[in-house]
Amino acid sequence: MNRQLITFQINGQTLGMDIMAIREIRAWSLTTPLPNVEQHVRGVVNLRGVVLPVVDLKAKLGWGLTDTDERHVIIVTSINDQLQGIIADAVNDIVTVSQDDLQPPPNTHDPQAPNFLEALATVEDRVISILALDRLAFSNPSPAEAA
Numbered sequence: 001m002n003r004q005l006i007t008f009q010i011n012g013q014t015l016g017m018d019i020m021a022i023r024e025i026r027a028w029s030l031t032t033p034l035p036n037v038e039q040h041v042r043g044v045v046n047l048r049g050v051v052l053p054v055v056d057l058k059a060k061l062g063w064g065l066t067d068t069d070e071r072h073v074i075i076v077t078s079i080n081d082q083l084q085g086i087i088a089d090a091v092n093d094i095v096t097v098s099q100d101d102l103q104p105p106p107n108t109h110d111p112q113a114p115n116f117l118e119a120l121a122t123v124e125d126r127v128i129s130i131l132a133l134d135r136l137a138f139s140n141p142s143p144a145e146a147a
Helices: none
Strands: 002-010 013-018 022-027 041-047 050-055 073-079 082-088 090-098 117-123 126-131
Touching: 002 073, 002 082, 002 126, 041 082, 050 073, 073 090, 090 117
Parallel strands: 013 126, 050 082
Antiparallel strands: 002 013, 002 090, 022 073, 041 050, 073 082, 117 126
């Protein structure tokens, strides 16, 4: 079975995600910061009347904060029925990979390190890190945590 992925660049790395999770790709726009959020949550933008949280995936992956400019884009994704924007340096293309071409990510032997990768794939001499989108989703606090 084949999968279609959209590939994009962050910090010089090629990442991919399932094309069915992508709702749109929009030009960079300034975010409105939110108080008391993790550093990788860059804020929110207005997406046709919907408040869209924007995540700095570079920061979430531990590669430092993105110094955004007009060349960056926001990839609007739907993860677990929740819209979320992801900052990317650039969008590359759509690729098709076979399940047989997917390899598990290497084991870092660090149980505290979050694993945001689902698999690795080699396409035309490029290694693409395929994101596990369900592990990138915002978690909604339970009522007890919110109180």
